[in-house]
Amino acid sequence: MSLGDRQVVIAPETKADASARAPVERSLIGEHPTVVKLRTLVERVAATDATVLITGESGTGKEVVARTTHSLSARRNRAFVPVNCAAIPHELLESEMFGHERGAFTGAAGPRHGLFSTADGGTIFLDEIGEMPLQLQAKLLRVLEDGIVRPVGSDRASKIDARVIAASNSDLAAGVKKGSFREDLFYRLQVVPIAIAPLRERRSDIPLLVEYFLERMHARLPGRHWTVSQAAMVSLWSYDWPGNVRELENMVERLVIMCEGDVIDAALLPPGIVATTRASENHVPATLEEGGVNLNAMVRELEGRMINEALRQTGGNKQAAARLLGLKRTTFSAKLRRCGVIAPAGSNWNDES
Ligand SMILES: Nc1ncnc2c1ncn2[C@@H]1O[C@H](COP(=O)(O)OP(=O)(O)OP(=O)(O)O)[C@@H](O)[C@H]1O
Ligand SMILES: [Mg+2]
Structure with a gap:
């Protein structure tokens, strides 16, 4: 293959390359055509920093796909930070994600880093994203657009490089129709949509x-x-x-x-x-x-x-x-x-x- 006057040689896969790929077969088990396609897709998106939206019924393997994507990516040696948006009370979710300043709200005795900071250089997995309150969805959209995170109650903003993988077992498109999920965020998240078939x-x-x-x-x-x-x-x-x-x-x-x-x-x-x-x-x-x-x-x-x-x-x-x-x-x-x-x-x- 030639790129201008430079020669690009595509080397045959070495044993080391093959063993680096092994986790996808070991963690995402299945030979059904939909699973084979899923593995190929995971390998492909792992090589990028694209935002991914994983959908599928409960227990289909959304977290397995998210973790596998991270472990195959260049970010594998940095943190993988799962955030269950349904399990954290709405009023705390923003400060959990973005951190807060001392005194930002009652009980905020000292400043605290958010999970986005923990995931800097790595991956943040926003599970059950359909449960995220609308107001926070707007803030997340801004973070996805410019990578700038502002802790609650602070006017300091910092640039964070966290790859975002989101998942939902509810129909987010229906949420958009109902008005419970922002349409712009929906499209921004599913740069790469990954749907996992039920068993x-x-x-x-x-x-x-x-x-x-x-x-x-x-x-x-x-x-x-x-x-x-x-x-x-x-x-x-x-x-x-x-x-x-x-x-x-x-x-x-x-x-x-x-x-x-x-x-x-x-x-x-x-x-x-x-x-x-x-x-x-x-x-x-x-x-x-x-x-x-x-x-x-x-x-x-x-x-x-x-x-x-x-x-x-x-x-x-x-x-x-x-x-x-x-x-x-x-x-x-x-x-x-x-x-x-x-x-x-x-x-x-x-x-x-
Ligand atoms: N293809 C697979 N190969 C091996 N194990 C799998 C596979 N899919 C799912 N599992 C296993 O099934 C269990 C459920 O998977 P996971 O937690 O990823 O599902 P989920 O879609 O995130 O579920 P929920 O919506 O309830 O959070 C896990 O223990 C996981 O290891
Ligand atoms: Mg899960």
């Missing part, structure tokens, strides 16, 4: 995540190893996980504690999880509803459901799943890819199983 939309990652959490439990309790029976995995796959990855993580921990031997069986699962396995079995109506139906969408939905079901019943064995559906192996694989149900590499859900 029920990437079920093929469930076995991989279970394996990952079991390995972590093994590291905490060396000498013990667990496997999950096929019947239990069938139920874990089918459940909708409203609490997403966090709920799955807690469930694995609970199952390990309850498990007496080394096989986690379906009998250990709480009734709620086993019940959804049965409830999910027949959704597509057999009668033509008033006003008609979208047949193509229904057929696609049925196909996806049957593929999931066949994989569940066979513990992820694609050959057996194809046989159950009366499909050729290649047709089954093509349908799998179309439905976004892709077996994680390196697991026993792979092509050879």
Whole structure:
């Protein structure tokens, strides 16, 4: 490649480069296409100082994404400062973020640095940003515009270089419509928007995540190893996980504690999880509803459901799943890819199983 008269040589990746990239695979587990894309995006934004807005339901991994972005960035050796905007009382949030002067308000006995100062040179993670009061949103917008922070009750202002990553599990666009979130701040935050899919939309990652959490439990309790029976995995796959990855993580921990031997069986699962396995079995109506139906969408939905079901019943064995559906192996694989149900590499859900 030539840039004017200078030659730019792109060197092949060294082992050191590869190991510097390793954390993204180790901390953000998943092989579903949406997670693979997410990792690529995280790696790309980590190389910049752009403001990022991460959205996703509770427990989908917003903080994992924020921390991974920081740890892959040039700021990795400086502070990562999480601020939960919902947990700090509104009247204290401004001074927590920007600091305050002595006597700025009742109880402010001495001057104090804010979390933005702590994050100078590093990253500040503004979690649950939708809960930030409107008046403070205006101040944050100014800080994002010029990087200048003014402590409460002070006329001294200082320049701070903190990379801002924000997250929300509520619909900020709806907040803008309702008037509870500033539109200008909304656009300023989402220079790079990162949306994380709920776990029920990437079920093929469930076995991989279970394996990952079991390995972590093994590291905490060396000498013990667990496997999950096929019947239990069938139920874990089918459940909708409203609490997403966090709920799955807690469930694995609970199952390990309850498990007496080394096989986690379906009998250990709480009734709620086993019940959804049965409830999910027949959704597509057999009668033509008033006003008609979208047949193509229904057929696609049925196909996806049957593929999931066949994989569940066979513990992820694609050959057996194809046989159950009366499909050729290649047709089954093509349908799998179309439905976004892709077996994680390196697991026993792979092509050879
Ligand atoms: N892709 C993933 N790989 C490994 N662990 C994950 C992944 N996603 C989430 N987790 C784990 O799930 C738990 C919840 O993740 P995290 O705290 O990042 O979610 P969140 O979206 O910030 O949730 P909340 O909205 O409730 O704050 C954490 O313990 C985290 O380690
Ligand atoms: Mg969080």
